[in-house]
Amino acid sequence: xxxxxxxxxxxxxxxxxxxxxxxxxxxxxxxxxxxxxxxxxxxxxxxxxxxxxxxxxxxxxxxxxxxxxxxxxxxxxxxxxxxxxxxxxxxxxxxxxxxxxxxxxxxxxxxxxxxxxxxxxxxxxxxxxxxxxxxxxxxxxxxxxxxxxxxxxxxxxx
Amino acid sequence: xxxxxxxxxxxxxxxxxxxxxxxxxxxxxxxxxxxxxxxxxxxxxxxxxxxxxxxxxxxxxxxxxxxxxxxxxxxxxxxxxxxxxxxxxxxxxxxxxxxxxxxxxxxxxxxxxxxxxxxxxxxxxxxxxxxxxxxxxxxxxxxxxxxxxxxxxxxxxxxxxxxxxxxxxxxxxxxxxxxxxxxxxxxxxxxxxxxxxxxxxxxxxxxxxxxxxxxxxxxxxxxxxxxxxxxxxxxxxxxxxxxxxxxxxxxxxxxxxxxxxxxxxxxxxxxxxxxxxxxxxxxxxxxxxxxxxxxxxxxxxxxxxxxxxxxxxxxxxxxxxxxxxxxxxxxxxxxxxxxxxxxxxxxxxxxxxxxxxxxxxxxxxxxxxxxxxxxxxxxxxxxxxxxxxxxxxx
Numbered sequence: 285x286x287x288x289x290x291x292x293x294x295x296x297x298x299x300x301x302x303x304x305x306x307x308x309x310x311x312x313x314x315x316x317x318x319x320x321x322x323x324x325x326x327x328x329x330x331x332x333x334x335x336x337x338x339x340x341x342x343x344x345x346x347x348x349x350x351x352x353x354x355x356x357x358x359x360x361x362x363x364x365x366x367x368x369x370x371x372x373x374x375x376x377x378x379x380x381x382x383x384x385x386x387x388x389x390x391x392x393x394x395x396x397x398x399x400x401x402x403x404x405x406x407x408x409x410x411x412x413x414x415x416x417x418x419x420x421x422x423x424x425x426x427x428x429x430x431x432x433x434x435x436x437x438x439x440x441x442x
Numbered sequence: 443x444x445x446x447x448x449x450x451x452x453x454x455x456x457x458x459x460x461x462x463x464x465x466x467x468x469x470x471x472x473x474x475x476x477x478x479x480x481x482x483x484x485x486x487x488x489x490x491x492x493x494x495x496x497x498x499x500x501x502x503x504x505x506x507x508x509x510x511x512x513x514x515x516x517x518x519x520x521x522x523x524x525x526x527x528x529x530x531x532x533x534x535x536x537x538x539x540x541x542x543x544x545x546x547x548x549x550x551x552x553x554x555x556x557x558x559x560x561x562x563x564x565x566x567x568x569x570x571x572x573x574x575x576x577x578x579x580x581x582x583x584x585x586x587x588x589x590x591x592x593x594x595x596x597x598x599x600x601x602x603x604x605x606x607x608x609x610x611x612x613x614x615x616x617x618x619x620x621x622x623x624x625x626x627x628x629x630x631x632x633x634x635x636x637x638x639x640x641x642x643x644x645x646x647x648x649x650x651x652x653x654x655x656x657x658x659x660x661x662x663x664x665x666x667x668x669x670x671x672x673x674x675x676x677x678x679x680x681x682x683x684x685x686x687x688x689x690x691x692x693x694x695x696x697x698x699x700x701x702x703x704x705x706x707x708x709x710x711x712x713x714x715x716x717x718x719x720x721x722x723x724x725x726x727x728x729x730x731x732x733x734x735x736x737x738x739x740x741x742x743x744x745x746x747x748x749x750x751x752x753x754x755x756x757x758x759x760x761x762x763x764x765x766x767x768x769x770x771x772x773x774x775x776x777x778x779x780x781x782x783x784x785x786x787x788x789x790x791x792x793x794x795x796x797x798x799x800x801x802x803x804x805x806x807x808x809x810x811x812x813x814x815x816x817x818x819x820x821x822x823x824x825x826x827x828x829x830x831x832x833x834x835x836x
Contacts, residue, residue: 300587308586309576315583341583341704367605367711369597370651371588379588387598387706400707402587408651413605428573430586 298380299406300422300432306378310428314342317356323429327419328356329392329399338392340399361419362440363388366400370408382408388417388433403433416440448726453539454676454683457486457669458798463632463789466560467663475504475555476512478665486669487680490515495547497534500525504555520547526701528742531793532822533829536689538670554794555665580700589703593658597650600745602711610763614744615643618656618786620771625783628809632660633787657744659785666794684804684833688727693827694718705825714824716753727832731755735815736803737777738796740823741784750821773810781810793822804835
Protein backbone atom coordinates (compact mmCIF):
# COMPACT_ATOMS: atom_id res chain seq x y z
CA UNK A 285 0.00 0.00 0.00
CA UNK A 286 1.30 3.43 -0.92
CA UNK A 287 0.94 4.82 2.60
CA UNK A 288 3.38 2.26 3.91
CA UNK A 289 5.94 3.16 1.28
CA UNK A 290 6.24 6.69 2.62
CA UNK A 291 9.34 7.28 4.67
CA UNK A 292 9.22 9.27 7.87
CA UNK A 293 11.15 12.05 6.15
CA UNK A 294 8.72 12.38 3.27
CA UNK A 295 9.20 15.52 1.23
CA UNK A 296 7.05 18.29 2.64
CA UNK A 297 4.97 18.79 -0.47
CA UNK A 298 1.88 17.92 1.52
CA UNK A 299 2.81 19.66 4.73
CA UNK A 300 0.42 22.31 5.95
CA UNK A 301 1.29 25.67 4.53
CA UNK A 302 0.47 28.14 1.83
CA UNK A 303 -0.01 25.45 -0.80
CA UNK A 304 -1.68 22.85 1.40
CA UNK A 305 -4.72 23.28 3.57
CA UNK A 306 -7.91 25.20 3.84
CA UNK A 307 -7.89 28.72 5.16
CA UNK A 308 -9.90 29.00 8.36
CA UNK A 309 -12.30 31.83 9.11
CA UNK A 310 -10.37 33.79 11.73
CA UNK A 311 -12.86 36.46 12.68
CA UNK A 312 -15.63 34.33 14.12
CA UNK A 313 -16.82 35.92 17.34
CA UNK A 314 -16.08 32.88 19.49
CA UNK A 315 -12.89 31.56 17.91
CA UNK A 316 -11.11 34.70 16.69
CA UNK A 317 -9.14 35.02 19.92
CA UNK A 318 -7.54 31.63 19.36
CA UNK A 319 -6.24 32.72 15.99
CA UNK A 320 -5.13 36.11 17.34
CA UNK A 321 -3.12 34.34 20.04
CA UNK A 322 -1.66 32.00 17.42
CA UNK A 323 -0.51 35.04 15.43
CA UNK A 324 1.49 35.99 18.53
CA UNK A 325 2.97 32.50 18.79
CA UNK A 326 0.75 31.45 21.70
CA UNK A 327 -1.35 28.30 21.93
CA UNK A 328 -4.31 29.18 24.11
CA UNK A 329 -7.63 27.98 25.47
CA UNK A 330 -10.45 29.93 27.05
CA UNK A 331 -10.46 30.86 30.72
CA UNK A 332 -13.35 32.49 32.53
CA UNK A 333 -12.42 35.83 34.07
CA UNK A 334 -15.12 35.28 36.66
CA UNK A 335 -14.63 31.75 37.96
CA UNK A 336 -11.25 30.80 36.42
CA UNK A 337 -12.68 27.65 34.82
CA UNK A 338 -11.01 26.69 31.57
CA UNK A 339 -12.77 25.26 28.55
CA UNK A 340 -11.91 23.99 25.12
CA UNK A 341 -13.22 24.18 22.42
CA UNK A 342 -14.30 27.80 22.79
CA UNK A 343 -17.86 28.76 23.58
CA UNK A 344 -19.63 32.10 23.76
CA UNK A 345 -19.87 31.92 27.53
CA UNK A 346 -18.45 30.04 30.48
CA UNK A 347 -20.12 26.63 30.68
CA UNK A 348 -19.80 26.64 34.45
CA UNK A 349 -20.95 30.09 35.64
CA UNK A 350 -22.35 31.49 32.34
CA UNK A 351 -20.00 34.43 32.56
CA UNK A 352 -19.36 36.17 29.29
CA UNK A 353 -15.89 37.53 30.05
CA UNK A 354 -13.50 34.96 28.69
CA UNK A 355 -9.77 35.41 28.28
CA UNK A 356 -7.23 33.41 26.33
CA UNK A 357 -4.82 31.51 28.55
CA UNK A 358 -1.66 29.99 27.15
CA UNK A 359 -1.16 26.23 27.47
CA UNK A 360 2.10 24.29 27.08
CA UNK A 361 3.35 23.73 23.57
CA UNK A 362 4.08 20.06 24.18
CA UNK A 363 1.42 17.52 23.35
CA UNK A 364 1.09 13.79 22.90
CA UNK A 365 -0.70 11.75 20.28
CA UNK A 366 -4.16 10.66 21.41
CA UNK A 367 -5.05 9.10 18.07
CA UNK A 368 -4.54 9.65 14.37
CA UNK A 369 -5.58 8.63 10.87
CA UNK A 370 -3.58 8.38 7.66
CA UNK A 371 -5.72 9.68 4.83
CA UNK A 372 -4.82 7.80 1.68
CA UNK A 373 -7.87 8.31 -0.52
CA UNK A 374 -7.90 11.67 -2.26
CA UNK A 375 -11.04 13.57 -1.29
CA UNK A 376 -10.27 17.26 -1.03
CA UNK A 377 -7.87 18.86 -3.53
CA UNK A 378 -6.54 21.16 -0.80
CA UNK A 379 -5.06 18.15 0.97
CA UNK A 380 -2.92 15.92 -1.26
CA UNK A 381 -2.69 12.37 0.07
CA UNK A 382 -1.13 10.73 1.90
CA UNK A 383 -1.29 12.86 4.99
CA UNK A 384 -1.85 12.21 8.67
CA UNK A 385 -4.37 13.94 10.89
CA UNK A 386 -3.35 13.78 14.54
CA UNK A 387 -5.45 14.43 17.61
CA UNK A 388 -3.13 15.86 20.24
CA UNK A 389 -3.54 15.82 24.02
CA UNK A 390 -2.24 18.88 25.85
CA UNK A 391 -2.39 19.22 29.63
CA UNK A 392 -3.26 22.87 30.35
CA UNK A 393 -2.15 22.90 33.98
CA UNK A 394 -0.67 20.12 36.09
CA UNK A 395 -3.42 17.77 37.19
CA UNK A 396 -5.90 18.97 34.55
CA UNK A 397 -7.55 16.62 32.11
CA UNK A 398 -6.01 17.08 28.67
CA UNK A 399 -7.56 19.25 26.00
CA UNK A 400 -7.25 18.24 22.37
CA UNK A 401 -6.11 19.95 19.22
CA UNK A 402 -5.97 18.76 15.64
CA UNK A 403 -2.76 18.60 13.67
CA UNK A 404 -1.67 17.78 10.14
CA UNK A 405 1.50 15.87 9.35
CA UNK A 406 2.85 15.17 5.90
CA UNK A 407 2.93 11.57 4.75
CA UNK A 408 2.61 8.71 7.24
CA UNK A 409 5.20 9.03 10.01
CA UNK A 410 5.43 6.23 12.54
CA UNK A 411 3.21 7.13 15.49
CA UNK A 412 2.01 5.63 18.74
CA UNK A 413 -0.45 6.78 21.34
CA UNK A 414 1.72 9.07 23.44
CA UNK A 415 4.23 10.10 20.76
CA UNK A 416 5.36 13.60 21.78
CA UNK A 417 4.71 16.59 19.51
CA UNK A 418 5.59 20.24 19.71
CA UNK A 419 3.39 23.07 18.58
CA UNK A 420 4.43 25.10 15.59
CA UNK A 421 2.75 28.16 14.15
CA UNK A 422 2.19 28.02 10.43
CA UNK A 423 1.89 31.23 8.46
CA UNK A 424 -0.77 30.86 5.82
CA UNK A 425 -1.50 33.53 3.27
CA UNK A 426 -3.37 36.71 4.19
CA UNK A 427 -1.79 36.94 7.66
CA UNK A 428 -3.55 33.85 8.96
CA UNK A 429 -1.56 31.84 11.50
CA UNK A 430 -2.60 28.30 12.29
CA UNK A 431 -1.21 26.25 15.17
CA UNK A 432 0.06 22.87 14.01
CA UNK A 433 2.27 20.11 15.42
CA UNK A 434 5.61 18.50 14.61
CA UNK A 435 7.25 15.38 15.99
CA UNK A 436 9.21 16.41 19.08
CA UNK A 437 12.95 16.07 19.01
CA UNK A 438 13.24 15.65 22.75
CA UNK A 439 11.17 13.06 24.58
CA UNK A 440 8.81 14.29 27.31
CA UNK A 441 9.81 14.03 30.95
CA UNK A 442 7.00 12.38 32.87
CA UNK B 443 -54.90 14.62 34.70
CA UNK B 444 -51.77 14.18 32.64
CA UNK B 445 -48.49 12.81 33.82
CA UNK B 446 -45.02 13.83 32.72
CA UNK B 447 -43.80 10.26 32.96
CA UNK B 448 -42.94 8.28 29.86
CA UNK B 449 -45.79 5.92 28.96
CA UNK B 450 -44.65 2.77 27.17
CA UNK B 451 -46.65 1.25 24.32
CA UNK B 452 -48.87 4.30 23.90
CA UNK B 453 -48.03 4.61 20.24
CA UNK B 454 -47.10 2.26 17.45
CA UNK B 455 -45.54 2.19 14.02
CA UNK B 456 -48.37 0.98 11.79
CA UNK B 457 -47.01 1.48 8.31
CA UNK B 458 -43.64 1.33 6.58
CA UNK B 459 -42.86 2.48 3.06
CA UNK B 460 -39.88 2.85 0.80
CA UNK B 461 -38.75 3.57 -2.71
CA UNK B 462 -36.19 1.52 -4.56
CA UNK B 463 -32.64 2.22 -3.37
CA UNK B 464 -30.46 3.17 -6.32
CA UNK B 465 -27.39 5.15 -7.35
CA UNK B 466 -29.38 7.48 -9.59
CA UNK B 467 -33.07 7.94 -8.95
CA UNK B 468 -33.59 10.34 -11.84
CA UNK B 469 -36.22 12.05 -9.70
CA UNK B 470 -36.58 14.88 -7.26
CA UNK B 471 -36.31 14.26 -3.55
CA UNK B 472 -39.91 15.41 -3.17
CA UNK B 473 -40.97 12.75 -5.62
CA UNK B 474 -39.02 10.13 -3.66
CA UNK B 475 -40.50 11.27 -0.35
CA UNK B 476 -44.03 11.23 -1.70
CA UNK B 477 -43.63 7.71 -3.04
CA UNK B 478 -42.29 6.41 0.26
CA UNK B 479 -45.12 8.05 2.20
CA UNK B 480 -47.82 6.68 -0.10
CA UNK B 481 -46.24 3.23 0.20
CA UNK B 482 -46.30 3.52 4.00
CA UNK B 483 -49.93 4.62 4.04
CA UNK B 484 -50.94 1.76 1.75
CA UNK B 485 -49.10 -0.60 4.07
CA UNK B 486 -51.01 0.78 7.05
CA UNK B 487 -54.37 0.65 5.33
CA UNK B 488 -54.63 4.44 5.65
CA UNK B 489 -54.87 7.29 3.19
CA UNK B 490 -53.49 10.81 2.95
CA UNK B 491 -56.70 12.12 4.48
CA UNK B 492 -55.72 10.39 7.73
CA UNK B 493 -52.37 12.19 8.04
CA UNK B 494 -52.15 15.31 10.15
CA UNK B 495 -48.47 15.52 10.97
CA UNK B 496 -44.97 15.13 9.50
CA UNK B 497 -41.51 14.94 11.01
CA UNK B 498 -38.38 15.40 8.97
CA UNK B 499 -34.64 15.22 9.46
CA UNK B 500 -32.84 18.55 9.68
CA UNK B 501 -30.78 17.38 6.71
CA UNK B 502 -33.78 16.65 4.50
CA UNK B 503 -34.33 18.93 1.54
CA UNK B 504 -38.06 18.13 1.58
CA UNK B 505 -39.84 20.43 4.02
CA UNK B 506 -42.78 18.88 5.88
CA UNK B 507 -45.26 21.43 4.62
CA UNK B 508 -44.01 21.02 1.05
CA UNK B 509 -44.47 17.28 1.33
CA UNK B 510 -48.00 17.71 2.61
CA UNK B 511 -48.64 19.95 -0.35
CA UNK B 512 -47.19 17.46 -2.80
CA UNK B 513 -49.51 14.81 -1.41
CA UNK B 514 -52.57 17.02 -1.65
CA UNK B 515 -52.92 17.29 2.12
CA UNK B 516 -54.31 20.76 2.64
CA UNK B 517 -54.12 20.98 6.39
CA UNK B 518 -51.65 19.51 8.85
CA UNK B 519 -51.66 20.28 12.55
CA UNK B 520 -48.10 19.31 13.47
CA UNK B 521 -44.72 19.31 11.82
CA UNK B 522 -41.44 18.78 13.47
CA UNK B 523 -37.78 18.29 12.79
CA UNK B 524 -34.77 16.94 14.58
CA UNK B 525 -31.27 15.68 13.91
CA UNK B 526 -28.51 16.08 13.47
CA UNK B 527 -28.69 14.15 10.25
CA UNK B 528 -28.32 10.45 10.89
CA UNK B 529 -28.73 10.97 14.62
CA UNK B 530 -32.31 11.92 13.95
CA UNK B 531 -34.60 9.09 12.88
CA UNK B 532 -35.43 7.48 16.22
CA UNK B 533 -35.72 10.95 17.75
CA UNK B 534 -38.02 11.83 14.86
CA UNK B 535 -40.31 8.98 15.92
CA UNK B 536 -40.07 10.40 19.44
CA UNK B 537 -41.38 13.71 18.14
CA UNK B 538 -44.28 11.91 16.47
CA UNK B 539 -45.08 10.25 19.79
CA UNK B 540 -44.90 13.60 21.57
CA UNK B 541 -47.23 15.20 19.03
CA UNK B 542 -49.75 12.40 19.35
CA UNK B 543 -49.59 12.22 23.14
CA UNK B 544 -50.00 15.97 23.48
CA UNK B 545 -53.02 15.92 21.23
CA UNK B 546 -51.39 18.00 18.50
CA UNK B 547 -51.87 15.32 15.86
CA UNK B 548 -53.27 11.81 15.55
CA UNK B 549 -51.35 10.24 12.68
CA UNK B 550 -47.83 11.41 11.99
CA UNK B 551 -45.56 10.45 9.13
CA UNK B 552 -41.80 10.36 9.71
CA UNK B 553 -39.72 10.39 6.54
CA UNK B 554 -36.28 10.76 4.96
CA UNK B 555 -35.56 11.33 1.29
CA UNK B 556 -32.26 11.98 -0.41
CA UNK B 557 -30.43 11.74 -3.71
CA UNK B 558 -27.40 10.70 -1.71
CA UNK B 559 -25.46 9.38 -4.67
CA UNK B 560 -26.54 11.37 -7.70
CA UNK B 561 -27.14 14.66 -5.92
CA UNK B 562 -25.30 16.48 -3.17
CA UNK B 563 -23.06 13.87 -1.63
CA UNK B 564 -22.78 13.84 2.12
CA UNK B 565 -19.30 14.11 3.51
CA UNK B 566 -17.75 15.39 0.34
CA UNK B 567 -15.89 18.03 2.29
CA UNK B 568 -15.73 21.74 2.24
CA UNK B 569 -14.00 24.19 0.00
CA UNK B 570 -14.91 27.76 0.65
CA UNK B 571 -13.33 30.85 -0.79
CA UNK B 572 -12.85 33.27 2.07
CA UNK B 573 -12.22 30.62 4.65
CA UNK B 574 -13.86 27.59 6.15
CA UNK B 575 -15.82 27.66 9.37
CA UNK B 576 -17.24 30.45 11.46
CA UNK B 577 -20.90 30.92 12.26
CA UNK B 578 -20.71 28.55 15.24
CA UNK B 579 -19.81 25.64 12.97
CA UNK B 580 -16.39 25.18 14.67
CA UNK B 581 -15.10 23.88 11.33
CA UNK B 582 -12.23 26.38 11.47
CA UNK B 583 -10.67 24.16 14.17
CA UNK B 584 -10.95 20.98 12.06
CA UNK B 585 -11.08 21.49 8.33
CA UNK B 586 -7.77 23.37 8.02
CA UNK B 587 -6.04 20.21 9.25
CA UNK B 588 -7.60 17.95 6.65
CA UNK B 589 -10.62 16.74 8.63
CA UNK B 590 -13.13 17.24 5.87
CA UNK B 591 -15.44 14.25 6.10
CA UNK B 592 -16.90 11.89 8.72
CA UNK B 593 -14.62 9.05 7.58
CA UNK B 594 -11.63 10.78 9.13
CA UNK B 595 -13.51 11.33 12.38
CA UNK B 596 -14.47 7.68 12.71
CA UNK B 597 -11.06 6.52 11.52
CA UNK B 598 -9.49 8.31 14.48
CA UNK B 599 -11.94 6.59 16.82
CA UNK B 600 -11.07 3.22 15.32
CA UNK B 601 -7.32 3.86 15.58
CA UNK B 602 -7.67 4.80 19.25
CA UNK B 603 -9.53 1.55 20.04
CA UNK B 604 -6.97 -0.49 18.14
CA UNK B 605 -4.07 1.13 20.00
CA UNK B 606 -5.54 1.24 23.48
CA UNK B 607 -8.19 -1.49 23.80
CA UNK B 608 -7.03 -4.13 21.34
CA UNK B 609 -9.78 -3.72 18.78
CA UNK B 610 -9.06 -6.18 15.99
CA UNK B 611 -9.31 -5.17 12.32
CA UNK B 612 -10.95 -8.57 11.82
CA UNK B 613 -13.86 -7.38 13.97
CA UNK B 614 -14.45 -4.47 11.59
CA UNK B 615 -14.22 -6.86 8.66
CA UNK B 616 -16.74 -9.19 10.29
CA UNK B 617 -19.28 -6.39 10.70
CA UNK B 618 -18.97 -5.60 6.99
CA UNK B 619 -19.27 -9.29 6.10
CA UNK B 620 -22.30 -9.93 8.32
CA UNK B 621 -24.08 -6.93 6.83
CA UNK B 622 -23.35 -8.15 3.32
CA UNK B 623 -24.63 -11.65 4.07
CA UNK B 624 -27.93 -10.19 5.25
CA UNK B 625 -28.10 -8.02 2.14
CA UNK B 626 -27.48 -11.06 -0.03
CA UNK B 627 -30.78 -12.45 1.27
CA UNK B 628 -32.68 -9.19 0.70
CA UNK B 629 -33.76 -8.54 -2.91
CA UNK B 630 -34.38 -4.86 -2.09
CA UNK B 631 -30.83 -4.32 -0.90
CA UNK B 632 -28.43 -2.44 -3.18
CA UNK B 633 -25.80 -5.12 -2.58
CA UNK B 634 -28.22 -8.05 -2.93
CA UNK B 635 -26.39 -9.59 -5.88
CA UNK B 636 -22.83 -8.76 -4.76
CA UNK B 637 -21.06 -11.09 -2.38
CA UNK B 638 -18.23 -9.89 -0.17
CA UNK B 639 -15.46 -12.18 1.05
CA UNK B 640 -12.84 -11.52 3.69
CA UNK B 641 -10.28 -11.36 0.87
CA UNK B 642 -12.36 -8.73 -0.91
CA UNK B 643 -12.55 -6.70 2.28
CA UNK B 644 -8.79 -6.73 2.89
CA UNK B 645 -8.01 -6.10 -0.77
CA UNK B 646 -10.18 -3.00 -0.83
CA UNK B 647 -8.44 0.35 -0.75
CA UNK B 648 -7.68 2.08 2.50
CA UNK B 649 -9.59 5.36 2.58
CA UNK B 650 -8.55 6.82 5.93
CA UNK B 651 -6.50 4.37 7.92
CA UNK B 652 -7.66 2.10 9.47
CA UNK B 653 -10.96 2.33 7.56
CA UNK B 654 -11.21 0.77 4.14
CA UNK B 655 -13.80 1.08 1.38
CA UNK B 656 -15.99 -1.63 2.88
CA UNK B 657 -15.92 0.01 6.29
CA UNK B 658 -17.89 2.89 4.76
CA UNK B 659 -21.64 2.86 4.18
CA UNK B 660 -23.22 3.14 0.74
CA UNK B 661 -24.37 6.29 -0.98
CA UNK B 662 -27.99 5.97 -1.99
CA UNK B 663 -30.81 7.72 -3.78
CA UNK B 664 -34.08 6.81 -2.12
CA UNK B 665 -36.61 7.49 0.59
CA UNK B 666 -38.23 5.72 3.50
CA UNK B 667 -41.12 6.60 5.75
CA UNK B 668 -43.12 5.27 8.68
CA UNK B 669 -46.60 6.04 9.99
CA UNK B 670 -47.04 6.52 13.73
CA UNK B 671 -50.32 6.59 15.55
CA UNK B 672 -51.81 5.72 18.94
CA UNK B 673 -51.83 2.11 20.11
CA UNK B 674 -55.63 2.18 20.30
CA UNK B 675 -55.88 3.20 16.68
CA UNK B 676 -53.16 0.75 15.68
CA UNK B 677 -55.15 -2.22 16.85
CA UNK B 678 -57.71 -1.66 14.07
CA UNK B 679 -55.32 -1.18 11.19
CA UNK B 680 -53.91 -3.45 8.51
CA UNK B 681 -50.64 -4.61 10.05
CA UNK B 682 -49.59 -6.05 13.41
CA UNK B 683 -48.54 -2.94 15.35
CA UNK B 684 -44.93 -2.40 16.34
CA UNK B 685 -45.51 -0.81 19.73
CA UNK B 686 -43.08 1.90 20.73
CA UNK B 687 -41.93 0.59 24.09
CA UNK B 688 -39.52 3.47 24.45
CA UNK B 689 -37.68 6.15 22.57
CA UNK B 690 -34.79 8.25 23.78
CA UNK B 691 -32.48 11.02 22.76
CA UNK B 692 -29.32 11.71 24.71
CA UNK B 693 -25.99 13.41 24.53
CA UNK B 694 -24.44 12.30 27.81
CA UNK B 695 -21.14 14.06 28.33
CA UNK B 696 -20.27 13.88 24.66
CA UNK B 697 -22.17 17.09 24.01
CA UNK B 698 -20.22 19.79 22.21
CA UNK B 699 -20.51 22.83 19.99
CA UNK B 700 -20.74 22.72 16.22
CA UNK B 701 -22.06 19.56 14.64
CA UNK B 702 -19.94 16.42 15.03
CA UNK B 703 -16.19 17.00 14.87
CA UNK B 704 -15.90 18.67 18.30
CA UNK B 705 -16.76 15.29 19.83
CA UNK B 706 -13.06 14.57 19.15
CA UNK B 707 -12.28 17.09 21.88
CA UNK B 708 -14.60 15.53 24.47
CA UNK B 709 -13.37 13.94 27.65
CA UNK B 710 -13.04 10.40 26.34
CA UNK B 711 -13.36 8.73 22.96
CA UNK B 712 -14.05 5.40 24.64
CA UNK B 713 -17.71 6.27 24.86
CA UNK B 714 -20.15 8.14 22.63
CA UNK B 715 -23.59 9.60 23.34
CA UNK B 716 -25.00 6.13 22.66
CA UNK B 717 -24.07 5.19 26.23
CA UNK B 718 -26.49 7.64 27.80
CA UNK B 719 -29.05 7.04 25.04
CA UNK B 720 -29.08 3.34 25.89
CA UNK B 721 -29.43 3.97 29.62
CA UNK B 722 -32.37 6.31 29.09
CA UNK B 723 -33.96 3.97 26.54
CA UNK B 724 -33.81 0.83 28.68
CA UNK B 725 -34.87 2.69 31.81
CA UNK B 726 -38.01 4.02 30.12
CA UNK B 727 -38.77 0.60 28.70
CA UNK B 728 -38.20 -1.33 31.90
CA UNK B 729 -35.96 -3.63 29.83
CA UNK B 730 -32.27 -4.44 29.69
CA UNK B 731 -29.87 -5.28 26.87
CA UNK B 732 -30.36 -9.01 27.42
CA UNK B 733 -34.02 -8.58 26.45
CA UNK B 734 -33.15 -7.43 22.95
CA UNK B 735 -33.80 -10.08 20.29
CA UNK B 736 -32.53 -8.18 17.26
CA UNK B 737 -30.86 -4.82 16.68
CA UNK B 738 -30.55 -2.38 13.80
CA UNK B 739 -27.47 -0.41 14.76
CA UNK B 740 -26.60 2.78 12.92
CA UNK B 741 -23.72 1.89 10.64
CA UNK B 742 -22.27 4.86 8.77
CA UNK B 743 -19.03 2.94 9.41
CA UNK B 744 -18.18 -0.45 10.87
CA UNK B 745 -16.52 1.24 13.87
CA UNK B 746 -19.79 3.01 14.67
CA UNK B 747 -21.34 -0.41 15.26
CA UNK B 748 -18.45 -1.38 17.55
CA UNK B 749 -19.00 1.65 19.76
CA UNK B 750 -22.72 0.98 20.02
CA UNK B 751 -22.27 -2.68 20.89
CA UNK B 752 -20.34 -1.43 23.90
CA UNK B 753 -22.38 1.67 24.71
CA UNK B 754 -25.73 -0.12 24.62
CA UNK B 755 -24.40 -2.68 27.05
CA UNK B 756 -23.97 -5.82 24.92
CA UNK B 757 -20.23 -6.17 25.52
CA UNK B 758 -17.20 -4.19 26.72
CA UNK B 759 -14.44 -2.36 24.88
CA UNK B 760 -11.96 -5.04 25.82
CA UNK B 761 -14.25 -7.91 24.75
CA UNK B 762 -15.91 -6.51 21.65
CA UNK B 763 -13.55 -8.15 19.15
CA UNK B 764 -14.13 -11.60 20.69
CA UNK B 765 -17.87 -10.87 20.87
CA UNK B 766 -18.04 -10.05 17.17
CA UNK B 767 -15.62 -12.73 15.97
CA UNK B 768 -17.42 -15.37 18.06
CA UNK B 769 -20.51 -15.02 15.85
CA UNK B 770 -22.73 -12.92 18.12
CA UNK B 771 -23.97 -10.77 15.25
CA UNK B 772 -25.14 -13.67 13.10
CA UNK B 773 -28.77 -14.71 12.87
CA UNK B 774 -28.25 -17.51 15.34
CA UNK B 775 -26.02 -15.42 17.57
CA UNK B 776 -26.66 -13.52 20.77
CA UNK B 777 -27.43 -10.27 18.95
CA UNK B 778 -28.32 -10.47 15.25
CA UNK B 779 -27.84 -7.06 13.69
CA UNK B 780 -28.74 -5.11 10.58
CA UNK B 781 -30.81 -7.89 9.16
CA UNK B 782 -31.70 -6.16 5.88
CA UNK B 783 -28.04 -5.41 5.21
CA UNK B 784 -27.77 -2.09 7.01
CA UNK B 785 -26.33 1.08 5.61
CA UNK B 786 -23.23 -0.87 4.73
CA UNK B 787 -25.09 -3.08 2.29
CA UNK B 788 -28.85 -2.39 2.07
CA UNK B 789 -28.87 1.34 1.40
CA UNK B 790 -28.10 4.60 3.15
CA UNK B 791 -31.26 6.46 3.98
CA UNK B 792 -29.51 8.19 6.85
CA UNK B 793 -30.84 5.82 9.49
CA UNK B 794 -34.47 5.75 8.40
CA UNK B 795 -34.20 2.33 6.76
CA UNK B 796 -33.15 0.84 10.11
CA UNK B 797 -36.55 1.77 11.56
CA UNK B 798 -38.34 -0.06 8.73
CA UNK B 799 -36.31 -3.22 9.32
CA UNK B 800 -36.85 -2.96 13.07
CA UNK B 801 -40.60 -2.97 12.36
CA UNK B 802 -40.31 -5.92 9.95
CA UNK B 803 -38.62 -7.99 12.66
CA UNK B 804 -41.60 -7.36 14.95
CA UNK B 805 -44.04 -8.26 12.19
CA UNK B 806 -42.09 -11.39 11.23
CA UNK B 807 -41.60 -10.20 7.67
CA UNK B 808 -37.84 -9.63 7.45
CA UNK B 809 -35.87 -11.37 4.73
CA UNK B 810 -33.61 -12.54 7.58
CA UNK B 811 -36.17 -13.02 10.28
CA UNK B 812 -35.04 -13.75 13.81
CA UNK B 813 -37.48 -16.42 14.96
CA UNK B 814 -39.84 -15.17 17.65
CA UNK B 815 -38.34 -11.68 17.81
CA UNK B 816 -40.36 -9.62 20.25
CA UNK B 817 -37.98 -6.84 21.29
CA UNK B 818 -36.40 -4.92 18.42
CA UNK B 819 -33.78 -2.22 19.00
CA UNK B 820 -33.15 0.53 16.46
CA UNK B 821 -30.46 3.16 16.87
CA UNK B 822 -29.56 6.39 15.15
CA UNK B 823 -26.09 7.91 14.84
CA UNK B 824 -24.31 8.64 18.12
CA UNK B 825 -22.33 11.81 17.55
CA UNK B 826 -23.02 14.50 18.60
CA UNK B 827 -26.20 13.35 20.31
CA UNK B 828 -28.01 10.20 19.40
CA UNK B 829 -31.39 8.56 19.57
CA UNK B 830 -32.80 5.06 19.75
CA UNK B 831 -36.03 3.14 19.79
CA UNK B 832 -37.30 -0.11 21.27
CA UNK B 833 -40.17 -1.74 19.41
CA UNK B 834 -42.15 -4.64 20.82
CA UNK B 835 -44.87 -6.88 19.53
CA UNK B 836 -48.39 -6.29 20.78
